Amino acid sequence: MIQINCILLGKTDAGKTTLIETLKNPEYVNTQSTLYTATNNVASQTITVASDNNKLYEVKIVDTPGLNDVRNDIYNQYSNEEKLKLIRNHLFQTDYTFIGLVFDMKSIIQEDLASFRILREYLGETLTWKTLLIITHCENKRAEDLRQFDLQLQGENLGELVSFCKLGHVYTGALNSEVLRYSGVREPMLENVMKLRKDLLAKVISFDKSPPMMSNRNRSDEREPLILQRRRAKSHYCDCCCECCRDCCNYICDYCTIL
Numbered sequence: 001m002i003q004i005n006c007i008l009l010g011k012t013d014a015g016k017t018t019l020i021e022t023l024k025n026p027e028y029v030n031t032q033s034t035l036y037t038a039t040n041n042v043a044s045q046t047i048t049v050a051s052d053n054n055k056l057y058e059v060k061i062v063d064t065p066g067l068n069d070v071r072n073d074i075y076n077q078y079s080n081e082e083k084l085k086l087i088r089n090h091l092f093q094t095d096y097t098f099i100g101l102v103f104d105m106k107s108i109i110q111e112d113l114a115s116f117r118i119l120r121e122y123l124g125e126t127l128t129w130k131t132l133l134i135i136t137h138c139e140n141k142r143a144e145d146l147r148q149f150d151l152q153l154q155g156e157n158l159g160e161l162v163s164f165c166k167l168g169h170v171y172t173g174a175l176n177s178e179v180l181r182y183s184g185v186r187e188p189m190l191e192n193v194m195k196l197r198k199d200l201l202a203k204v205i206s207f208d209k210s211p212p213m214m215s216n217r218n219r220s221d222e223r224e225p226l227i228l229q230r231r232r233a234k235s236h237y238c239d240c241c242c243e244c245c246r247d248c249c250n251y252i253c254d255y256c257t258i259l
Contacts, residue, residue, distance in 0.1 A: 105136065
């Protein structure tokens, strides 16, 4: 099984924890929308993903506390500075396949962009080549809405963010309890969530850098010439097929090939 490691970064209430739960179960219902972080420490979960060609991946996803938490009480255990130090320690202790910057579509220009600038200033530009932008809360967006947002991402306001995320961007969403109160919306929303989830997982496993697996048929095709050569090594050779050629480079002249 191929291992893929990723870490999720972003502001409070961007949807990092909900993203992980939705990857585990597309029918997961998000029942909370808060201005404070639900994750007070670094935590990881692992999911198994199968590709279209039945290749298995073990995806380890590390969740981190959200930045810019508005609380100032005992439940908000860390300041922004302490959270950044915690994130930095994990980033440089583990070889992550990619880093997911998780931003909310509804607040990406204001609050999320501010969090991005904090992360970029603290972590530097060295991780830009392995960073993916993940845009959440897209469960009720149509394909046309996402195409329009693609154009918005190319604008001046978000240019610095998009250029930093060299791995591109993807959209994701989750079933929302507030929207589900209205009749007739669950099935179309679930269908959209599952499509977005599939696209995200396809993006994740595309970062696999392991060599391609060779089918049994291909392996047989690769071995067959060598097997024939070894069989011929036991048969009669003419004078032009010297012993060195037979033993080292497997050279066989046209005459001996026919034998």
